[in-house]
Amino acid sequence: MFVGRKEELDLLEDQYKSSDFHFTVIYGRRRIGKTELIRQYIRDKNAVYYMATETSGEKNLEMLSKLVLEYSGTEFRFNGFSDFEALFDYLTEISKKERLVFVLDEFPYLAAAYPGISSLIQKYCDHNWRNTRLHLILCGSSMSFMENQVLGMKSPLYGRRTMQIRLKAFSFFETETFLAPMKKEDIALLHCATGGVAEYLSYVDKRKTLDENLTALFFTTSGRMYEEPVSFLKQELREPGAYNAILEVIAGGARKNNEIATKVQKSTGAINNYLDNLIELGILLKEKPIGEMTSRKTIYRISDGSFRFWYRYVFQNRSAIEIGLGDRLYQEQVKKDLPNFMGEGFEEIFLDYFDRMNRKGSLPVLITARGRWWGNNPKLKREEEIDVVGFGRAAAVLCEVKWTNRKIGMEVIDHLMEKSALFDAAEKYFILFSKNGFTKKAMETAVKSGRIQLISFMED
Incomplete structure (x- = not known):
């Protein structure tokens, strides 16, 4: 079952709908779902998908040749194309006539086997493919390689991509x-x-x-x-x-x-x-x-x-x-x-809630920076921690996150409001995120305040 990744799929679809050449870089750690995202994207499209292997450049060329020739309906010749340039020329002619998605998955393996591949792709991006309907996708799991050797300033491919997607773990x-x-x-x-x-x-x-x-x-x-x-x-x-x-x-x-x-x-x-x-x-x-x-x-x-x-x-x-x-x-x-x-972990789940609320405009103010906070309370002479603090224009949102079976009461709200004195924001708001809800007194106080928002995870 394929779920999620709607934003990434929408971005890819937008590029596909264009008649122009596009070059997308997709990367992220192993097991994160890059290949499944690509498969979902190309399932109803004209596409050549190739996953490179840790073998020689010649063997990779042979296997890729077979896929390209099978796609075009041409009988496979044992040696395939004489070199990658001949293969790319063949794809160029096809993509002048039709929209074609060309995927090189595990691109770092291909680059290791054939070091000149990045420079060759640069040449085709700059000249041969500019007036085609090709959608090129390079995908890789080696974070350092993709960021430095594909996206980095010293890479031959620097500045050529039209979009990049760093795929992350699922949200909650x-x-x-x-x-x-x-x-x-x-x-x-x-x-x-x-x-x-x-x-x-x-x-x-x-x-x-x-x-x-x-x-x-x-x-x-x-x-x-x-x-x-x-x-x-x-x-x-x-x-x-x-x-x-x-x-x-x-x-x-x-x-x-x-x-x-x-x-x-x-x-x-x-x-x-x-x-x-x-x-x-x-x-x-x-x-x-x-x-x-x-x-x-x-x-x-x-x-x-x-x-x-x-x-x-x-x-x-x-x-x-x-x-x-x-x-x-x-x-x-x-x-x-x-x-x-x-x-x-529950703090990380709350951040998914917090960011979704921020995107929907359901936080008290637009938050432009958020994170954990810890430091000294000079008045009480003790160390304090706040699970999440978000900053907006002249405003702060302070958040407490509790994974506990008991209902959260006024003592937690009072302590959070006490810690808010450590910040100079003109306006201060409070969010409490509880696994199992809140006491009656806490809920009544939140309603009267107008600045306190209570979120019960199990009841959401």
Whole structure:
């Protein structure tokens, strides 16, 4: 079942409807759903789709030749086209007569096998294809390659694309559609445990309970997620052992550069490259309090929910899982800790709500910047945290997010309003996002205030 990606599909369709040449770059981490998006887009169109492989340039040319000749109805000749230039000339003639989508998926593999391919595509973009009806799509999972060697200023292809799409994980709303009719609370937990990654969500069996799914995916040696993060790191990075150590200590609570370095027994300078690589892959997030200009308060946290879950619960318990204790481990240790795991994940779900409200104009003001905030309260001489703060023109929206079975009462509202004194905005508004609703007093206060908005996740 294909769900979501409406915005991306609409963008691609807009380019297809034009009679002009278009060049789209689609990229994003592995498993995120790039190929499925492309397949959905070309399902009713004239298209040549080729996924490059880690083989020689000659073999890639041979396989691509076969697809192009099959598309055109020409009998396949064993050697195919003599070179990529001859193949591109052939596509040029076809696309002068008809709208044609030409997809090179896993483009980094083709570029490694045939280093001149980017310069050749540049030549055809600048000259041969300008007056055709070709829609060229280059797609890749190697984030650094796509950003530097395709989109970067030093790339031969720089400035040639007419659109780029960096595909990200599903929003909670897309996951909810994908996993319906499962219970909303279970969907939220599965969304956070998989990071909203499309392929990981496809492993969920909607006929099973939450406990059965998490156990089957993460806590059995045959589980689809049991070795996934380690396999992902091995595919993308050298020294996976060093990255394992770093992610384990961050999952365990280390946040600052010096804390991480101390726990993995490396210098702060030595771990910077590792941290940067994890950030580039979308696994790690480097974060400062919203509005903070200096780097003094910079922290690191795991932004990918599947990595956060795996390094919190699986990594250090693999020996127990290997000998068949995964089910007991989940029932006796993991299950009762899930509310703690969901603290950060539920904040990310709220951001999907917050951004949707902002797009629809249902927030009190237009928000142009938002993020987490933490810092010192000089009046009370203590550290404070606010889950989400959004800034608009002379206004701030302060938000508290609670994943708890109890209803949220006035003490949480009062504390949030107290913390608002730390901000100088002329207008201040408040949003509270609760898993299980609010007390009667809290709801009455919100109605009277006019500046407090209460959102109950389970009742939404």
